[in-house]
Amino acid sequence: MAAEGVRVEGDWSRLFETLRDLNLSKSELRMLNAQIAQIVAEGSKERFETERSPEGEPWEPLSPATLIARARRRTRRKDGSSGYRTKRGKVSKRAERIVANGKPLKDTGRLMRSIATKATSEGAAIGTNLVQAAIQQLGGKAGRGKKVEIPARPFLGVSSSEEADIMELIQEFIRERVQ
Incomplete structure (x- = not known):
């Protein structure tokens, strides 16, 4: 461009x-x-x-798909497994917070910095x-x-x-x- x-x-x-x-x-x-x-x-x-x-x-605002992808990426555990869902299959509290608080262009802050x-x-x-x-x-x-x-x-x-x-x-x- x-x-x-x-x-x-x-x-x-x-x-x-x-x-x-x-x-x-x-x-x-x-x-x-x-x-x-x-x-x-x-x-x-x-x-x-x-x-x-x-x-x-x-x-x-961010699309729901973007928010879910961000939550999946940010809840990944050190062993590589997903922390997006609990053992019972529900969306984890942490993933819910990430989705609820998702702001455009502020995922890592790298762009602003x-x-x-x-x-x-x-x-x-x-x-x-x-x-x-x-x-x-x-x-x-x-x-x-x-x-x-x-x-x-x-x-x-x-x-x-x-x-x-x-x-x-x-x-x-x-x-x-x-x-």
Whole structure:
């Protein structure tokens, strides 16, 4: 899949003109971009708690089949046997808790922990190196034979509150250098 960029919209032209006119050093620009990247990365990580896209749309809940597969995997005993069912054939209490508390994109926490930033004097990048991130972000067909439809659960992007924080950061950055 092609990488998808994020475009911050609005009237930023005056801010960017002012930044250009300040003749900032590369290290100052890198520092500003690192701070912007941090705002976006923290917002992306918060979405794992709120379970909402950058636009505020709620994520699709996990399917029952996914919840059961997760419970089966997480109740496996050290000897390799299943702890999903009790000896009497009932679903174990632990498996019930796993199914009841199953949250999208939070099985191991690996995806959230993989979010990283890179800042240069030219700009900033926020993303993850995990292969499964693209299917979670964009949605699509997955699984054996691509028979399972995974709904998009966008976690990367810029929310309106993050955009406001970035605007405020840039304005403060300019104020400090103009005085």
